[in-house]
Amino acid sequence: MxxxxxxxxxxxxxxxxxxxxxxxxxxxxxxxxxxxxxxxxxxxxxxxxxxxxxxxxxxxxxxxxxxxxxxxxxxxxxxxxxxxxxxxxxxxxxxxxxxxxxxxxxxxxxxxxxxxxxxYPEGSAGAIMTTEVVSVPTTWTVGDTLRHIRVVEKSRETIYTICVLDPKTRALVQTVTLRRLITADPAAPVLSAARYSKPITVTPTTDQEEAARLFSKYDLLAVPVVDDAYRVIGIVTVDDIIDAIFEESTEDAQKFGGMEALDEPYMDISFLKMMKKRAGWLCALFLGEMLTATAMQHFETELEKAIVLTLFIPLIMSSGGNSGSQATSLIIRALALGEVKVKDWWRVALRELPSGLALGAILGTIGIIRISVWQMLGLYDYGPHWILVALTVGTGLLGIVTFGSMSGSMLPFLLKRLGFDPASASAPFVATLVDVTGLVIYFSVAVVILSGTLL
Incomplete structure (x- = not known):
């Protein structure tokens, strides 16, 4: 023992x-x-x-x-x-x-x-900033500033960005990087080591993603957080931004998978919490998919007359869902990076409409060729009206892929406008939406093309 x-x-x-x-x-x-x-x-x-x-x-x-x-x-x-x-x-x-x-x-x-x-609210610059800032008055020299940094460096999160303040109002006048201080004349005023451009700042309520864009655009190591009087109340460092964006991107990825974001590591979260995070979305998606059965019941007569149409239902549904998921992924990322704004929805629509038509035409052509080859080689007999069946599938794919691209690209804008996270426009959600409408489009096309023959 x-x-x-x-x-x-x-x-x-x-x-x-x-x-x-x-x-x-x-x-x-x-x-x-x-x-x-x-x-x-x-x-x-x-x-x-x-x-x-x-x-x-x-x-x-x-x-x-x-x-x-x-x-x-x-x-x-x-x-x-x-x-x-x-x-x-x-x-x-x-x-x-x-x-x-x-x-x-x-x-x-x-x-x-x-x-x-x-x-400060979660997701804001104020929530991730630190109040431990290296600041000096404009009356100091470069040498004074370097001596001050040596004294306080252990109690500061970063010393790479120094805030130069007005000695009377304490308002931010300029920022100086440690690199420029080291290479400057110690006897020169500290402002002589600053750049001529206006300092880049954020407010406490600035969104983390907007702050991240500033870091990327201006290649910053830190950015001061100022109040309405331009007084420095904190500083956001690049490692803070990386941690915040990593956490946010993880949440977006989980939401895009069709579930609530986890607030704990996967291996640490309890079984009941995991069920709570996943079951709600799955139930909502399941109820949405029930509309698929309703749509098929509406076209029950057409299905009885043309059983051959059912062979292509999985093909039709998956193609529409895939095109919608593609468009949603592109737009959610573009919104996150600031490449598009909510006001740009019409410009996106004008891009996605021809894209959807082109993609639908490609898939429709492949579908027609596939049916024709199988029929001619005797691999499957689609009946005496197989050409019309092929045309129905091809036209249906054209309409469904176009609709999927349009709905998938517009849904994130709608959610953003309503104040929701665009990442909530998950791939399963878009696929469910397109599944239901895709069946309606498919059978509507079939009624038009096959009327008087199979229907």
Whole structure:
């Protein structure tokens, strides 16, 4: 028993050494594989600076549970040392009453910063910014600024963008990059190292996707967040944007698959939560597909007279759904990247109409050729009116693919206009919509073409 205890202590000692000296990304990956109680025990044995560095990583999945398992005083000390935005995210995951107790024990400055950040809506720049900004007055020199950076760098999330403020109003005058500071004359005014263009800024309510577009367009490492008086209230860094966009793209991908977005990792979410996320959408789609049976019942007489038409129903339905899903994917991504706006719906419609007609004509031609080849080679007998059957399938595909492209491209605009996430226009949803209308189009075409022969 004593030997086993010694082995356990040795294993813990080795783990602590690895956590203390290993790369923080590898450390986080290792801790994610541990139970929260075990991870908390390991974190508790680390120096504050190293523990804070680990907890500051957004990839640390169980950080809230780890903090909850730490002694209250140690947890407060670590939270106070973390970046304000990360501490805010972590505290929102801690359950009551522990969350209120931790907040009450934080120093006033940290508590105010956390409460301030928590007040901004999810998905906004304010929700992901940090209030720990390197700022200097316009009266300082380059040398003064560099000395200040050396003093405060450990308490700031980024030092690559320095905000230069009006000494009286505290309003943002300009931003300076660390690279330009290093290459500038130490005796020169700090503004001499700034670019001549107006600084790029966002407001706290700016959408994360809009902020991401600014980072991409202007090749930024950080962007200041300003209030109505142009005072700096925080800064959004490129790693914040990457984390936010990664999370948002994951949610969009899940929604596009026809389910609610998961708010936990796949392996951690409970069975009941998983059912709740998936069952609702599946039931809605199932009820939508019931309309397919209704449509087929409406054309029951035509089906009895021309059984051959049923052979091509799967072909017709899948082609319309596929074209609609293609169009939806393109438009949702274009909206997310800002390539098109809601007001551009008519321009998209003018592009998708000829595209749908062309794609429908291609698939319709292939369908006609396939029926003709099978008939001529004797692989299947479509009856004496096989040419009309082929024409029905070809024309039906033309109409259905065109409708699929148009509805798939317009649905995201409609959802956006109504205030919903365009990603809710999932591929299964579009496919269900096109399935029902596709059958109506198909049998309507059949009634026109085959009237007087098979019908």
């Amino acid at each position: 004593e030997e086993r205890a010694r082995d356990d202590r040795a294993e813990i000692r080795d783990d602590v050494l690895n956590l203390e000296h290993g790369h923080v990304a590898d450390v986080v990956e290792h801790l994610n594989d541990q139970e929260p109680e075990d991870a908390a025990e390991l974190i508790g044995k680390l120096p504050d600076e190293r523990a804070i560095e680990i907890l500051d990583q957004p990839e640390f999945e169980d950080s809230a549970e780890v903090v909850a398992n730490l002694p209250i005083e140690r947890a407060v000390a670590l939270l106070a040392g973390m970046s304000a935005d990360r501490a805010t995210d972590l505290l929102t995951e801690v359950e009551e009453p522990l969350r209120s107790e931790l907040l009450a024990r934080l120093d006033p400055e940290t508590r105010n910063a956390v409460s301030h950040l928590a007040s």
